[in-house]
Amino acid sequence: MSWLLVALIPGLLMVATFGLQRLEAGLHRDTVSATDVAKFLAEAEPSDVDTLARDGMSRALDGLRQRRHVDHAMAGGSRPIYHDSGLPTHGFPEPRVNPEFRPTRHADRV
Numbered sequence: 562m563s564w565l566l567v568a569l570i571p572g573l574l575m576v577a578t579f580g581l582q583r584l585e586a587g588l589h590r591d592t593v594s595a596t597d598v599a600k601f602l603a604e605a606e607p608s609d610v611d612t613l614a615r616d617g618m619s620r621a622l623d624g625l626r627q628r629r630h631v632d633h634a635m636a637g638g639s640r641p642i643y644h645d646s647g648l649p650t651h652g653f654p655e656p657r658v659n660p661e662f663r664p665t666r667h668a669d670r671v
Contacts, residue, residue, distance in 0.1 A: 593618045593619060593622065597618075597622060598618070601613075601618075601621065601622055601625060604625060604629075605621075605625065608624075609621055609624060609625050612624050623660060626660075627660050630657065
């Protein structure tokens with residue numbers, strides 16, 4: 562009976578180690594630096610603080626970055642560009658990448 566204990570304990574320890582490693586990798590991916598928190602608190606509006614309370618820091622930072630990007634794009638805006646024909650045409654900013662879409666790091670094996 563003791564041989565069963567000797568055989569199973571190392572295997573259980575290895576399984577627990579791999580499980581904790583996966584858990585730690587998931588936690589490390591969602592960490593936020595102190596400078597990000599300081600920037601957020603300096604530039605946050607009440608809606609950003611509500612998002613922080615509801616969804617967490619990473620979602621609130623994403624919303625702040627997205628709003629800042631939209632504000633920056635609107636500041637550039639569509640201004641008239643005059644061509645040789647004499648007719649005004651509007652220039653529009655480059656299309657933005659969808660922030661909800663995150664490309665995969667590895668090929669999806671079928």
